[in-house]
Amino acid sequence: MYYAPARGVPLYVIKHPDHIREVLITQADAFEKTHTALESLARVLGQGLLTTDGEVWRRHRRLLGPAFTKKAIESCVGAMADETRVTVSKIKEGRAWDVGHAMTDLTLRIVGRTLLGIDLAKEVEIVGRSMSRLQLSLAMPRAAPAALRWPVDRVTARAAEQLDGVIERVVASRRAGSTRRSDLLQMLLDAVDPEEGSVQLSPREIRDELVTFLLAGHETTSNTLTWALTLLARAPEVERALVREVDEVLGGREVTSADVEHLALTDRVVREAMRLYPPAFVVARRAAREATIGEFSIPRGSEVVIWIYFTHRDPRFFPDPLAFKPERFAPEEEERRPKQAYVPFGAGPRACIGRAFAQVEATVALASLYQRFTFRHEGPPPKARPRITLSPSRDLRLTPVARR
Numbered sequence: 591m592y593y594a595p596a597r598g599v600p601l602y603v604i605k606h607p608d609h610i611r612e613v614l615i616t617q618a619d620a621f622e623k624t625h626t627a628l629e630s631l632a633r634v635l636g637q638g639l640l641t642t643d644g645e646v647w648r649r650h651r652r653l654l655g656p657a658f659t660k661k662a663i664e665s666c667v668g669a670m671a672d673e674t675r676v677t678v679s680k681i682k683e684g685r686a687w688d689v690g691h692a693m694t695d696l697t698l699r700i701v702g703r704t705l706l707g708i709d710l711a712k713e714v715e716i717v718g719r720s721m722s723r724l725q726l727s728l729a730m731p732r733a734a735p736a737a738l739r740w741p742v743d744r745v746t747a748r749a750a751e752q753l754d755g756v757i758e759r760v761v762a763s764r765r766a767g768s769t770r771r772s773d774l775l776q777m778l779l780d781a782v783d784p785e786e787g788s789v790q791l792s793p794r795e796i797r798d799e800l801v802t803f804l805l806a807g808h809e810t811t812s813n814t815l816t817w818a819l820t821l822l823a824r825a826p827e828v829e830r831a832l833v834r835e836v837d838e839v840l841g842g843r844e845v846t847s848a849d850v851e852h853l854a855l856t857d858r859v860v861r862e863a864m865r866l867y868p869p870a871f872v873v874a875r876r877a878a879r880e881a882t883i884g885e886f887s888i889p890r891g892s893e894v895v896i897w898i899y900f901t902h903r904d905p906r907f908f909p910d911p912l913a914f915k916p917e918r919f920a921p922e923e924e925e926r927r928p929k930q931a932y933v934p935f936g937a938g939p940r941a942c943i944g945r946a947f948a949q950v951e952a953t954v955a956l957a958s959l960y961q962r963f964t965f966r967h968e969g970p971p972p973k974a975r976p977r978i979t980l981s982p983s984r985d986l987r988l989t990p991v992a993r994r
């Protein structure tokens with residue numbers, strides 16, 4: 591089983607939207623983030639937004655919120671389109687395209703440029719490698735003998751060291767520069783909490799948030815784009831409709847923030863890809879006190895796993911659940927089902943801070959890619975690999991076809 595808490599800790603698996611609402615929203619204060627899966631991750635991420643609870647989390651969330659306002663995200667659209675153009679320029683017609691690798695490279699460059707104001711092209715390999723090493727550490731059962739754990743722990747520590755090297759460069763280059771920016775990195779460096787006067791973040795806190803945003807901000811969106819492109823490559827009719835939309839809205843020019851709301855089908859393709867393959871396919875919590883969820887009594891200390899993957903494939907909420915149908919996300923369809931039947935970004939106070947950013951980023955990237963290419967995928971559909979995120983099999987390749 592993918593998710594195994596420590597021996598003797600009861601595990602509750604949740605997938606009904608009513609129960610999801612209880613755990614993530616209505617009774618959110620009864621469920622804390624500390625749990626088995628995050629322990630391995632926290633060894634590398636430290637005390638970042640994803641892994642902390644309580645006052646530390648509240649303070650950091652308040653500080654970083656302004657980096658994700660509608661206006662802040664709109665100001666990133668040009669850079670998102672620009673970076674996608676770099677990716678497009680490397681695609682060769684008819685030559686097998688390693689889409690997973692290309693999307694990791696793209697989303698990392700976008701996070702680097704828009705949130706940290708730095709060119710990460712050189713570090714893409716290091717961060718990508720570190721991420722896959724972390725996945726290895728998470729896959730290792732806690733009960734494994736020390737002799738088995740030791741080499742994995744060593745590799746994880748090395749991955750953390752390499753990430754720290756990237757972070758040091760990012761911070762040093764910003765401190766050395768003379769231009770003022772208003773991005774996430776600047777918010778971290780200037781942080782003054784309005785409620786706490788002039789408390790600045792320590793270098794350790796800055797490091798932990800930067801590693802968190804580097805990792806949380808690219809891997810998930812990379813998987814979303816990879817799955818979306820693959821689903822489209824296997825569904826020529828949907829692909830044709832998307833290409834039509836892209837041509838009508840953009841008429842051959844680059845995407846701007848004003849275009850995003852008109853790319854309705856492209857936006858729905860992104861949502862449907864995350865329904866079928868939610869990058870964060872489980873969300874976990876630990877009961878801080880005894881709680882009642884539906885008819886179940888959850889003892890204090892139990893772990894609760896919300897298995898988003900199953901919720902998203904439940905035929906009660908998504909008829910014909912295995913079919914790729916972006917029209918499920920037309921507003922009238924969305925109104926027909928419970929809100930928490932679709933939770934790729936979680937819900938409640940701990941919902942993803944980057945959700946609007948990611949949705950816009952994936953929409954802009956898809957539209958920009960389809961201006962120049964369509965893609966084919968033959969043979970059986972790729973298998974999903976459940977690790978920290980849900981990625982497709984490593985050997986996935988698409989065949990690009992240049993648009994005339």
Ligand code: HEM
Pocket residue numbers: 639640641651701705802803806807808810811814864868869870873874933934935936937939940941942943944945947948949
């Ligand atoms: C398709 C892309 C993404 C998906 C599917 C996704 C998914 C999620 C989910 C499910 C959570 C909640 C975890 C929980 O409740 O335990 C989360 C939290 C978070 N995500 Fe995302 N995410 C995505 C993109 C991003 C981006 C682009 C960023 C940053 C730029 C980001 C940063 C974070 C952070 C910092 C948290 C922790 C928030 C908190 O606890 O306050 N994510 N994400």
